[in-house]
Amino acid sequence: MLAKLVDQPFNTPGWVYEEKYDGIRILAYKEGSAVKLITRNGIDRTHSFPGIAETIAKLQPATALLDGEVVAFDAGRISRFQLLQMGKGTPEFAVFDCLFLSGEDLRRKPLTERRSAMERAIAGGDRKIIFPSLRLPANGIEAFKFAKKRGLEGLVAKDAGSPYVEERSSYWLKVKIHQEDEFVIGGYTKPEGAREYFGALLVGAYENGNLRFTGKVGTGFGRGTLAQLYRKFQPLTRKDPAFINLPREAGVTWMAPKLVGQFAYQEWTADRKLRQPVFLGLRDDKPAREVKFPRAMKRT
Numbered sequence: 001m002l003a004k005l006v007d008q009p010f011n012t013p014g015w016v017y018e019e020k021y022d023g024i025r026i027l028a029y030k031e032g033s034a035v036k037l038i039t040r041n042g043i044d045r046t047h048s049f050p051g052i053a054e055t056i057a058k059l060q061p062a063t064a065l066l067d068g069e070v071v072a073f074d075a076g077r078i079s080r081f082q083l084l085q086m087g088k089g090t091p092e093f094a095v096f097d098c099l100f101l102s103g104e105d106l107r108r109k110p111l112t113e114r115r116s117a118m119e120r121a122i123a124g125g126d127r128k129i130i131f132p133s134l135r136l137p138a139n140g141i142e143a144f145k146f147a148k149k150r151g152l153e154g155l156v157a158k159d160a161g162s163p164y165v166e167e168r169s170s171y172w173l174k175v176k177i178h179q180e181d182e183f184v185i186g187g188y189t190k191p192e193g194a195r196e197y198f199g200a201l202l203v204g205a206y207e208n209g210n211l212r213f214t215g216k217v218g219t220g221f222g223r224g225t226l227a228q229l230y231r232k233f234q235p236l237t238r239k240d241p242a243f244i245n246l247p248r249e250a251g252v253t254w255m256a257p258k259l260v261g262q263f264a265y266q267e268w269t270a271d272r273k274l275r276q277p278v279f280l281g282l283r284d285d286k287p288a289r290e291v292k293f294p295r296a297m298k299r300t
Helices: 050-057 081-086 111-122 140-150 223-236
Strands: 002-005 015-019 024-031 034-038 063-071 092-101 130-132 154-159 168-176 180-189 201-207 210-217 252-255 260-264 278-283
Touching (some): 024 092, 034 050, 063 111, 081 278, 092 111, 140 154, 201 260, 223 252
Parallel strands (some): 092 130
Antiparallel strands (some): 024 034, 024 063, 063 092, 154 168, 180 201, 180 252, 180 260
C-alpha cells in the first residue's frame, strides 16, 4: 500500500499521523523460524539485513506478514537513507502494518485492528532492532509542526478505519517537510577539472508514459562513489537518449533508464527542473517505471 502526496498538512477526525521514514520499504514474511525480507519490486534483501531477519524469526507468532521500513538513524534519531547506502549505523525495522497474523488475513480489517495486531506480533522483540512506527500528535496540524521541529522527512496520514489496499491509495497521504524524491538516471556528462569518471548525472521521471528530463546533478559524490557508479553505468550505455525533452548538454553519454537514485533538492524551478539537487544514493527497491513526476494532490 502506497501513500499519495498532498500539498499541505491537514487535520481530519478519524485519521492518525505517523513519522515518515527515509529508508527501504520492506515486507517481512515469517513462517516458523524462516524469514524473508522482500522489497516493493520483489528483491529478496534478507541477507542484506541479517539482524532484522534473526529478530523477526524469534517473534512469538508462528506466521506473520509485517509491512515497514528498514532505516538507519543518525545521532539525533532521524532516519537517513544515505546511512543505509554507506553501511553506517545499525539497520532497524520500523513496522507500521500487519497483513497476516497466525494464519488470519487482516487486509480487509481496519487499520486500528491491524495496528493492534502488529504491536502484538512484535511484542517481545528486541526494540533496538524492531519497533512500531512513531505515532505523532493526534491533531494533523500539530503533528506536522512536531515533525518539522524534529527535522523529520515528513509525515504519513492514515485513515484509521481503512483496509489495506495493494496500490497507491487516498487512504494514506504523505506530507513532505524535506524535498527528497527518486529519479531515473538517463545519462551522464564528461568529467571536468580534477574530477574522474563522470561530471554530472542527467535525471528524469515518467509523465504520461514518457521519461521527462528534470535536471542535472553534480554534487553528492565522493571519489569512491563516482567509481562505483561509473562501473554500474557501463553496461547500460546506449546511443539514443530516453528523455522526451533533451537537455542542452554537450558530451553526454546516454543510458538505458534502468537505475533509480534518491536525490535531495531545494525546490522546483518554473520550467519544472530541480534546483540544487544532491545525490543521496541508488535504490534497488523501486522499478524505474514507477518513478512518476512528483505532483502533490490538493486536499479538499
